[in-house]
Amino acid sequence: MTKDIRVRFAPSPTGPLHIGGVRTALFNYLFAKKHKGTFVLRIEDTDQNRYVPGAENYIKDALEWCKIPYDEGPGKEGEFGPYRQSERKDLYKQYADQLIKSGFAYYAFDTPEALETERKNHEANGKTFIYNWHNREKLNNSLSLSQNDIANKISSGEPYVIRFKSPQDEILHLTDEIRGDIKIDTNTLDDKILFKSDGMPTYHLANIVDDHLMKITHVIRGEEWLPSLALHVLLYRSLGWEAPSFSHLPLILKPVGKGKLSKRDGDKLGFPVFPLAWTDPKTNEISSGYREDGYLPEAVINMLAFLGWNPGTEQELFSLDELINEFDLKRVNKAGAKFDPEKTKWFQQQHLQQTDNHLLSQQFLSILKEKNISTTLDVDIVVNAVKERAVFVKDLWDLSHFYFLSPTEYDPKAIKKAWKEDTPNLMHELNRILDDISDFSEDNVSSIVKGWITGKEIGFGKIMMPLRIALVGSLQGPDLFQISSLIGKEETIKRIKNAIESN
Known part of the structure; x- marks a missing residue:
């Protein structure tokens, strides 16, 4: 690739960013960074009726949390701004006029x-109304009107839209980096609106103009835009511009049933579909x-990367840097990727195991503070001892509460067993052994207690359980010896006494 690679993620601020959008952003980011390119965020807010306050900030915050920050965009102005389409609306009319x-x-x-x-008349005759080559010269437009009529209508303020004139009797040969060669019969295309009566461009025109002016080299977007590919390529051709490379990512599918993953699926099955x-x-x-x-965030990104892409090896756990090194559009699948909530938890657990103990202990200390527990114990050691069974940081408390609080209740099944x-009597004798130990380190306590058990010629279970x-x-x-060493001799002996008295 000789060009400077420039890709863009162009969401509409109409609500929270779905994880499908995050995956699109991620694949753009990975591709850009793999090729030392630029990742652009463009806010496509031309549809003011659907604009939702706070949605743009949500999008930016989500990308930051996912650790896939954009290089250019709102708040990170580059030479191709502004990066909100509503601030670029004066640009589009000239290209519609052209x-x-x-x-x-x-x-x-x-x-x-x-x-x-027209639609109802067509339906009555068992047909579908399409505004294109077969009827456009019979409808109320500048193809069927005189120049005077056109001028009078415009000067009088009569509402109008600008439509693209789709070519007739042509087979378009298109290329998608993921799906290969695509053939489209232009007779099946409708004449899409490019400019609305409210003076704003539609997505199709604004998208093409912005991608050209921002020098976007590769358009990597969701499969839902595949039906628009023909129009977009035709617009590039009609404007005399070189089209970028196109790649359409597969859909993220429901865990159960058919169709795209939706918020309703998350609500029903109890998992998030939004990053924040x-x-x-x-x-x-x-x-x-x-x-x-x-x-x-590392777990979420790793999970999303595997929704439609695979590295071609058995490796499943990747850091962001590793994903950048391995990412290749040729390894993106055409077929939809089924979302798996349990696999997402697996990624979370694996990445939790790889997280530095001190970082986890800092988060765990916040949980202890909420529970009004102050401690002099080395929390890093506690975290390291129990994190193997944890999926989330919040699980650490249930797995380690006994380090900080002496048991007040005992599992009846465990007692019976x-x-x-x-x-x-054995526990009283054990306490006497423990009381005589001056070096209460894990290894020393283990050695002395195990030696005592062996010397008594009794099963280890009679003492250890x-x-x-x-x-x-x-x-x-x-x-056990790690626990006793960490809580100390005095607390260990005290807990044994409590257990004897309670049971």
Whole structure:
């Protein structure tokens, strides 16, 4: 690739950013960084009726949290700004006029009522109404009107739109980097509106103009835009511009059933479909987010990368740098990718294991503070001991509470299994052994206690299971001698006494 690679993510601020949008942003980002290129964020807010306050900031915050920040965009102005389409609206009319002048577009004065009548007439005859080559010269537009009539209508302020004049009897040969060669019969295309009666461009025109002026080299977007590919390529051709490379990503599918993944699926099955929590400004309804549910951004990104792409190896766990190095559009699938909530949790658990213990302990300390627990224990050691069974940071408390709080209740099933008639005497004897130990390090306590058990010629379970019940309250938890060393001799002996008295 000899050109400077420039890609863009161009969401509309009509609500929270779906994880499908995050995946599109991610693939653009990975492609740009792989080729030392530029990742642009452009806010496509030409549809002011659907604009939602706060949505743009949500988009930017989501990209930052996911650690896929844009290089150019709102707040990071480059030489191709502004990066909001509403601030670029004066640019678009000249290109619509250029298309009219060159014969590739025309004024259409049809009223909504007239078009509805045409649709109903076609339906009555078992046909579908399409505004294109077969009827456009019979409708109310500049192709069927005289120049005087056109001028009078425009000067009198009569509403009009500008439509693209789709070519007739042509087979378009298109190329998609993921889907290969595509053939389109132009006779099947309708004459899309490029410029609306409210003076704003439609997505199609604004998108093409902006991509050209921003020197976008590769358009990587969702499969839902594949039906627009022919029009967009024709617009580039009609404006005399070189088209970028196009890649259309596969859909993210529901975990159960058919169709695209939606918010409703997340609500029904109990998982987020948005990166961050979102409060609807109209209804105040709160939608959950991966961040607030405790997911690590690294896990979310790793999960999203595998929705439609694979590295061609058995490796599943990737850092962002590794994804950049391995990413290749040729390894993006055509078929839709089924979303798997359990696999997402697996990615989360794996990345939690790889997270530095000190970083996790800082988050865990916040949980302890909320529970009004102050401690002198080395929380890094606690986290390292229990994190293997954790999926989220919030799980660490349930897995480690016994480090900070002496058991007040004991698991009845554990007591029945491990606490026998001679257990109290053995526990009293164990306490005497522990009380004589001056070096209460994990290895030393382990050596002395195990030596004592061996010397008594009794099964290890007769001591170790009751000891675990005394220290933990159940038959779960990490290495007992690690626990006793960390909580200290005095606390260990105290807990054993408590267990004897309680059971």
